[in-house]
Amino acid sequence: MSASDRNVPPAPARYGHTARALHWLVALVVLGLIPLGLYMVSRGEATGFDALTGALYSLHKFVGFLALWLIVLRMLVRLRGAPPPAATLTRFERVASVTVHAALYALLLVVPLLGWAGVSAYPALNVFGLFDLPALLSPDEALAKRLLGLHGLLAQILGVLALVHIAAALYHRFLKRDGVMARMWPPF
Numbered sequence: 001m002s003a004s005d006r007n008v009p010p011a012p013a014r015y016g017h018t019a020r021a022l023h024w025l026v027a028l029v030v031l032g033l034i035p036l037g038l039y040m041v042s043r044g045e046a047t048g049f050d051a052l053t054g055a056l057y058s059l060h061k062f063v064g065f066l067a068l069w070l071i072v073l074r075m076l077v078r079l080r081g082a083p084p085p086a087a088t089l090t091r092f093e094r095v096a097s098v099t100v101h102a103a104l105y106a107l108l109l110v111v112p113l114l115g116w117a118g119v120s121a122y123p124a125l126n127v128f129g130l131f132d133l134p135a136l137l138s139p140d141e142a143l144a145k146r147l148l149g150l151h152g153l154l155a156q157i158l159g160v161l162a163l164v165h166i167a168a169a170l171y172h173r174f175l176k177r178d179g180v181m182a183r184m185w186p187p188f
Contacts, residue, residue: 012083012086012087012088012178012179012180012182012183013083013084013183014083014182014183014184015082015083015183015184016077018077019074019077019078019082019184020184020185020186022070022073022074022077023074023184024186025070026067026070026071026074026108027162029063029066029067029070030067030108030158030162031162032063033060033063033064033067033155034155034156034158034159036056036059036060036063037060037152037155039056040053040056040057040060041152043056044057055128057124058126058127058128058129059128060115061115061119061124061125061127061133062127062128064112064115064116065112065116065127065133067112068109068112068113068116071108071109071112072109074108075105075109078105083183085097086178086179086180086183088176088178088179088180089178089180096168097168100161100164100165100168101165103161104158104161104162104165107154107155107157107158107161108158110154111151111154111155111158114147114148114150114151114154115148115151116133116136117136117137117147118144118147118148118151119133119144119148120133120135120136120137120144121137121138121139121140121141121143121144121147122139122141122144122148123135123139123144169181169184
């Protein structure tokens with residue numbers, strides 16, 4: 001073994017296939033829902049509630065509802081276990097990782113629940129004229145506006161945290177080169 005081989009840390013353990021697949025599926029869904037939500041709201045405010053805006057809202061509700069169940073499944077898979085933190089992480093990186101991941105998981109669960117509660121209170125549960133989501137709350141338009149406002153704000157915070165998460169992954173991949181990003185990277 002050469003001296004340079006002794007200085008290279010071993011590759012960190014990877015997440016399982018299911019965890020990686022769910023991670024990327026949830027990431028794609030959330031990174032699509034946030035701009036869709038921002039666009040549909042701004043379109044509705046600018047042009048009124050026309051057929052296209054209604055379809056965008058239906059799409060957002062439908063995909064958001066599916067995302068909630070994907071996130072629940074992702075959390076159940078995560079609870080089954082995860083590889084230990086990479087040995088290359090500094091104390092600050094470990095604390096930052098735990099904090100950002102906890103906030104991401106909390107927001108991934110709370111944001112769609114607030115959206116569902118908001119459309120329940122509005123009530124605007126119909127999706128594409130095909131079916132209604134189950135109601136979580138009785139109609140209360142004032143409450144709906146507060147819930148949907150909080151839903152939108154927390155979704156934006158979720159987006160910012162997702163960007164922090166992506167930046168950290170890229171830092172580990174291109175600057176630190178410690179294999180941390182490879183733990184979650186496809187192939188599945």
